[in-house]
Amino acid sequence: MNKKAEENLIIGNVTYLLFVLIVVVGLFFFVTRAGSQAPLYEQIYAKQISLAINKAKPGMVFELDIFDIYNIARKNRFEGNIVLIDNVNNLITVKLTNGRGYSYNFFNDVHVDARIENKGELILDIKES
């Protein structure tokens, strides 16, 4: 085999291996994220919380059991805030992985303070906006 052919062979194989590696890594992350059912739970809880806030009146305090998604988040090694409330844009974001999470609007014009107590109890404090 001459030097030119050898170089072409190496370049061809390295390119092919890189392509396979990129596809496999991408597929791996996609399958592990989908397999944990995190995206589905993010959507379900964001919408449930949205319904609760839409129905709420200032002065109310909601206690929601979110033990199951708390455990999913910890299993995914996500240590950040699971439930984020953006009171400026009226947006709820539920994050169970290090991704962007799932966001959903609420139309009730209230200010919401959210905190998690006892490793899975979501407290929503509804105030005047």
Place this chain on the structure above:
Amino acid sequence: MFNKKGYTDVSDTIFFVITFVIVALTIGVSIHLFYATQVDIRSQEAKILYENVVEGIIGDGLTDINSFDIYANANIDKSVVKNGDFYFEIDIKKDGVSKRQIFEGNREFKVSCDLPGPKLPKCYDGKIIVGGYEVIIIAGSNSFGRSI
């Protein structure tokens, strides 16, 4: 991958790549289809929006229908309603004659509320009597949120 001379066999490589891509796509598309289901809460949202509007009207008592501000009375965020996913309509009547009409949000819903279809809005309507006025309210939602 290599023939007897030590060179790569291009047809084998292409065949392998195509097989690999087909398998990857099949797995990817199957998982995406399985998890792409939308949790549909549009009917519940439409009902809550309707109830919020009703509470706002009852709270005001309709003492002066011309200065009546639904957003101030019903605790509804104007910017969210105007984002295109929500709609509500209030028709204040006296003796069968319309005295004031309020349309807020996506006005296409006025027509599409009455049509069947999975992508069309879900609506809720009703009639109440407040301060001697007959008030007809329609509320609708077509908010799916983004896909997962």
